[in-house]
Amino acid sequence: MGSPWQTVIRVHDEVRHKAALDLRSRTGGADATARARTIWGAPGPRWFTPDDPIWQVHANASMFLGGLRALLLQALHPVAMAGVAQNSTYREDPWGRLQQISTFISMTTYGPVPDAERLMARVTKVHSMITGVAPNGRHYTASDPDLLLWVHCAEIDSFLDAYRRFGHAGPLDADRYVAQTARAAEGIGVPAAPRSEAELTDVLASYRPLLEAGPDALDVLTYLRRPAGLDRTGLLGYTALFNGALASLPPYARALFGIDWGSARSATALRVGDAGVSAVRWMLNDPLVADDRLTHEQLSPAGTAR
Template sequence: MDLIRRRIESQVIGLTGLALGQIDFETPKGDPGLFGPESVCWRVHGDFTSMLIGGISALLQALHPLALAGVWDHSNFRQDLLGRLRRTGQFISGTTYGTRRDADWLIDKVRTIHLQVAGHAPDGRRYAASDPDLLTWVHVAEVSSFLKAHLRYLNPQLPGEEQDRYYAEIALVAERLGARDVPRSRQAVAEYLDAMRPQLRCDQRSQEIVRILLAAPAPSTLAKPFGWLMLRAGIELLPDWASTLLELQQSPWQRRLIQRGVNQIAPILRWAVRNGAVHRARRRMGLPAR
């Protein structure tokens, strides 16, 4: 059984920022990083399955023409989707579970990259990845998707005040990157997303992002059915208005089958993945791995 567990674990870790190295989640002991083990961030970001689904659901970022233009013009995601997934995973796990030094390094690194990302969208408007308003959009689209996946697939009983605390905690990273007026509660996030909707649209580029995501090859034969399910689960998690814009509607029976499939496979992944960032970080703090 341990051979099976380790094989599944290696496949999962290959999809995450752990595959890049660079961050040591075990030393030094006692460094709580930006948040520490009592934070809601540690709980929400510690489950690979729900985080992957939430990351896919953050596809709604592509509905903002200026945010999409920056990715389209300056990212190699079309040639290296797995690499982008790993780099994003490294940033999230490093700023959540890494030491304060690691978190500072990652934030400074991303800020430097953002300063190089600027241009004009197809409609002629100028964009810049360092734009505080764009940074807020990308942040909210991402973390609201993470929390929604956590509630759907790990802990639907997470108290409302803890959900608000998650938004308040994780706002620190967005603000360190340069975002402004970052929503810090469920109500503020809902109001923000509603206010942003008139600025969102699905165009040819948005549809191409969807096509690339759905056609992305699995890193291995073993991961292929898992990847197919995770992609559909991320789409299923989209707000109804976003899935309508992206023309990705699913029928009620499809949604039920997807949710059932995730709920069947998630416990297996949680059993297999014992060396994820959250477990490494717990060891660094001298806490028992869960």
């Protein structure tokens, strides 16, 4: 029968594995294992190694919170948000949309160079076919350079901020991280993607006069508070991440959304967000799920393309 302690360990491992499988299926789809193997297990040169900042950030559990922060920040650009509202399936199939984003980030960070380049070409083609008219009357395509630049910068700023606040990792060369993210960004048409944190900050500041929390942005905020498809336990963990994402937004973004929590409530939300990221990290440490990834030795610097 085993000792009580062995029973506790067994139950712990069973609970973690079930939670890890659920998390993986939501972010990677029903074929998450096969998809992971096409990224981690396929032979060929990579752009980056485990020693690179982009690997450190994108492999960290803080990415789950950073992704929510990015969606909220991106929503404040009315034309970019119109493109999402009019063309995206985030309401009907939010997890499918998440899986597409997750696959793009994973493939361009960890995957073989030819596969990453093919994926970037497909994304570019899809962007060129998405067109519409924003509420302010502006005609747009998803391939508009200024929209792509905003989406990219809001995303990278969010990943970097979440890593620093919630990553519980060592020092990071932020300038090098920003520069490394430019490879995939420019591969899908982002013009002159920032190459340093200072450039990233300047680009984001240049968009400030354009930002607003219009009806579409507020709709995203409402939807992200309680997305479909989560059970009670899943919603509890998700809400921790969401509140942390809200609290970590730049002050101007919170003000546009009408969020005035005060310093005490914001600090509490950040602590709750940190607890949510810790829970994700606990799930990702499930050995059976972690085995989907290649080891440091399998993706050594000798196997990379610079």
